[in-house]
Amino acid sequence: MFGSIDPALLISALMVASVPILLAAIGELVVERAGVLNLGVEGMMIMGAICGFITAVESGSPALGFIGGAAGGAILSLLFALLTQVMQANQVASGLALTLFGLGLSSLLGQGYVGIKPPLTGSVPFGPLADIPFFGKVLFSHDPFVYLSVAIVAAVWAFLKFTRGGLILRAVGESHDAAHALGYKVQRIRLLAILFGGAMAGLGGAYLSLVRVPQWVDGITAGAGWIALAIVVFASWRPWRALLGAWLFGGITQLQLNLQAAQVPIPVEYLSMSPYLITILVLVVMSSGRGRASLNAPACLGQNFHAAR
Amino acid sequence: MKRRQLLATAALGLSMAFGGAALAQDKTKACFVYVGPIGDGGWTFQHHQGALDVQKTFGDKVEIAWQENVPEGADAERVLTQMALGGCDIIFTTSFGYMDATNAVAKKFPNVKFEHATGFKREAPNVSTYNARFYEGRAVQGHIAGKMTKSNKIGYIGSFPIPEVVMGINSYYLHAKKVNPEVELSVVWAFTWFDPAKEADAAKALIDQGVDVIASHTDSTAPLAEAAKTGGKVIGFGQASDMADYKPSPRVSSIIDNWGPYYVKRVGALLDGTYAQADAWEGIAGGEVLIGEITDAIPADVKAEAEALRDSIGAGTYHPFTGPINKQDGSPWLAEGATAPDGDLLGMNFYVEGISGEIPK
Numbered sequence: 001m002f003g004s005i006d007p008a009l010l011i012s013a014l015m016v017a018s019v020p021i022l023l024a025a026i027g028e029l030v031v032e033r034a035g036v037l038n039l040g041v042e043g044m045m046i047m048g049a050i051c052g053f054i055t056a057v058e059s060g061s062p063a064l065g066f067i068g069g070a071a072g073g074a075i076l077s078l079l080f081a082l083l084t085q086v087m088q089a090n091q092v093a094s095g096l097a098l099t100l101f102g103l104g105l106s107s108l109l110g111q112g113y114v115g116i117k118p119p120l121t122g123s124v125p126f127g128p129l130a131d132i133p134f135f136g137k138v139l140f141s142h143d144p145f146v147y148l149s150v151a152i153v154a155a156v157w158a159f160l161k162f163t164r165g166g167l168i169l170r171a172v173g174e175s176h177d178a179a180h181a182l183g184y185k186v187q188r189i190r191l192l193a194i195l196f197g198g199a200m201a202g203l204g205g206a207y208l209s210l211v212r213v214p215q216w217v218d219g220i221t222a223g224a225g226w227i228a229l230a231i232v233v234f235a236s237w238r239p240w241r242a243l244l245g246a247w248l249f250g251g252i253t254q255l256q257l258n259l260q261a262a263q264v265p266i267p268v269e270y271l272s273m274s275p276y277l278i279t280i281l282v283l284v285v286m287s288s289g290r291g292r293a294s295l296n297a298p299a300c301l302g303q304n305f306h307a308a309r
Numbered sequence: 310m311k312r313r314q315l316l317a318t319a320a321l322g323l324s325m326a327f328g329g330a331a332l333a334q335d336k337t338k339a340c341f342v343y344v345g346p347i348g349d350g351g352w353t354f355q356h357h358q359g360a361l362d363v364q365k366t367f368g369d370k371v372e373i374a375w376q377e378n379v380p381e382g383a384d385a386e387r388v389l390t391q392m393a394l395g396g397c398d399i400i401f402t403t404s405f406g407y408m409d410a411t412n413a414v415a416k417k418f419p420n421v422k423f424e425h426a427t428g429f430k431r432e433a434p435n436v437s438t439y440n441a442r443f444y445e446g447r448a449v450q451g452h453i454a455g456k457m458t459k460s461n462k463i464g465y466i467g468s469f470p471i472p473e474v475v476m477g478i479n480s481y482y483l484h485a486k487k488v489n490p491e492v493e494l495s496v497v498w499a500f501t502w503f504d505p506a507k508e509a510d511a512a513k514a515l516i517d518q519g520v521d522v523i524a525s526h527t528d529s530t531a532p533l534a535e536a537a538k539t540g541g542k543v544i545g546f547g548q549a550s551d552m553a554d555y556k557p558s559p560r561v562s563s564i565i566d567n568w569g570p571y572y573v574k575r576v577g578a579l580l581d582g583t584y585a586q587a588d589a590w591e592g593i594a595g596g597e598v599l600i601g602e603i604t605d606a607i608p609a610d611v612k613a614e615a616e617a618l619r620d621s622i623g624a625g626t627y628h629p630f631t632g633p634i635n636k637q638d639g640s641p642w643l644a645e646g647a648t649a650p651d652g653d654l655l656g657m658n659f660y661v662e663g664i665s666g667e668i669p670k
Contacts, residue, residue, distance in 0.1 A: 114348030
């Protein structure tokens with residue numbers, strides 16, 4: 001049925017294609033676990049893409065570029081933190097504004113950087129390991145960020161599950177009043193979570209402009225930030241499921257293109273819409289109320305907190 | 310009150326526009342509407358080069374103006390109206406999606422000339438259309454692809470399933486097949502003109518399938534960047550613009566849209582009063598389609614053959630669609646020695662025999 005598609009190549013391609021949405025999603029997952037809904041992922045990603053690109057081109061170092069991308073995303077998220085945590089603005093509106101602002105600002109910053117090639121990021125040299133049939137191609141032929149993104153998922157999972165810090169973060173997201181009563185600084189913790197989310201989104205954006213494409217064009221993220229938001233819900237706020245979700249979304253895009261290239265007669269439209277159909281399905285199942293999953297959404301998600309209230 | 314003010318402003322604008330056209334006999338204003346940023350390095354960039362040519366040729370006699378990133382749809386109509394009110398004498402709308410907006414606005418401003426790129430609707434006497442015979446360039450690319458492929462698999466990244474693109478695919482395949490009967494063509498539809506991440510993914514999917522020559526009908530350099538990652542195993546072509554950054558390989562040649570001669574001709578005709586409604590479709594002969602330098606990554610004999618093919622198309626001695634050619638289902642399209650009439654090409658919605666897969670509806 002799948003013609004001449006090599007599963008090893010397909011899996012390795014989907015791992016690469018899903019890195020940007022995975023990074024953005026894991027960042028947003030932490031933010032939402034702290035009870036903040038930041039819809040500005042798309043804006044932070046694209047800011048990361050252009051800041052990373054500029055840094056890499058000007059310094060000639062891809063590594064510095066990624067740091068610049070993370071910084072760009074984090075700085076933009078600081079604006080969101082200022083609006084929602086200090087000025088108590090509505091989170092949904094602020095997040096949407098952040099996306100629009102980020103798209104415009106990135107286009108302005110990128111004016112002089114169209115058509116330039118960034119310095120290239122190499123693969124991790126695994127030597128003979130890369131020659132193992134199947135597993136060599138799937139596991140040992142990628143650039144460092146494929147591994148880093150999986151490592152970050154593991155780290156976030158461990159942090160949320162096993163550490164005191166993770167427990168505090170979750171407490172803030174579940175009941176900010178109780179956390180406040182216990183003496184935790186709710187706004188400071190949320191600020192840190194928002195910064196982490198911004199940095200991760202920025203890193204995902206920088207991966208797009210430095211590795212995946214690699215060049216700068218206006219609107220390079222093309223909706224990847226919204227997919228990241230969908231993945232967080234799809235994952236019901238669990239890190240490993242976010243990895244699964246990102247691979248599913250990335251995988252279906254790859255599969256769709258590969259099926260076309262292999263000339264398998266399946267209409268493109270159905271495959272293109274399938275990730276979104278799955279997300280809608282998950283949302284319906286979750287919001288039906290009975291499932292365990294519906295209980296997993298942080299109870300204070302999207303609510304502002306002020307100590308004086 | 311407000312409404313009256315608005316009407317008064319519009320009326321003033323109108324009188325200024327028409328008055329301006331009458332007064333400004335010595336300074337003609339040529340305006341351009343772009344679908345993307347000038348910095349896209351492809352389609353819009355080339356249109357802007359044409360606009361600059363107009364300025365260079367006529368100097369003080371012509372003033373040019375342009376607007377970038379104009380979405381296809383309601384916004385286009387607003388921008389066009391603004392331009393017409395702002396004293397433009399001739400307006401070039403440079404994307405297929407402006408077709409209806411161009412015709413609608415043209416009816417309201419009969420004294421302004423409208424030129425719509427790649428469209429076919431001329432509903433008012435002041436609307437002309439123009440296009441380029443890109444399929445002539447695809448023939449040259451197909452020849453190179455057929456000669457250069459080692460895996461006998463060549464690829465084509467399609468944008469949208471419209472005649473313009475189908476024409477390119479058919480021409481590319483026919484000429485690859487002519488020099489290499491074993492060749493197989495894979496077409497991937499990206500359903501976008503410009504989305505670098507998706508274009509890169511499409512190129513990667515083709516490369517993973519063993520394709521080693523990729524032509525693209527999308528506007529960015531992403532497919533070439535993806536081909537560059539293979540370290541010389543995969544080659545490709547510049548599209549719309551020369552994309553010289555990827556010379557000598559993976560970019561081994563290119564199709565360059567050269568709108569300058571046409572823009573200069575039309576604005577010149579407007580200046581000396583010989584302007585008339587037209588439906589222009591020039592190719593290599595008219596200088597609208599240029600074949601970018603064929604690099605040394607191609608063996609000298611293949612390069613010479615490709616250049617000879619280019620020259621014979623340019624001289625009019627060879628038509629890229631010369632029979633016998635059958636349609637994909639085996640039914641005859643062109644008889645021995647017959648060449649494709651323009652009407653067939655402009656409405657082309659079928660693959661030629663030998664291409665597998667279906668054109669999405």
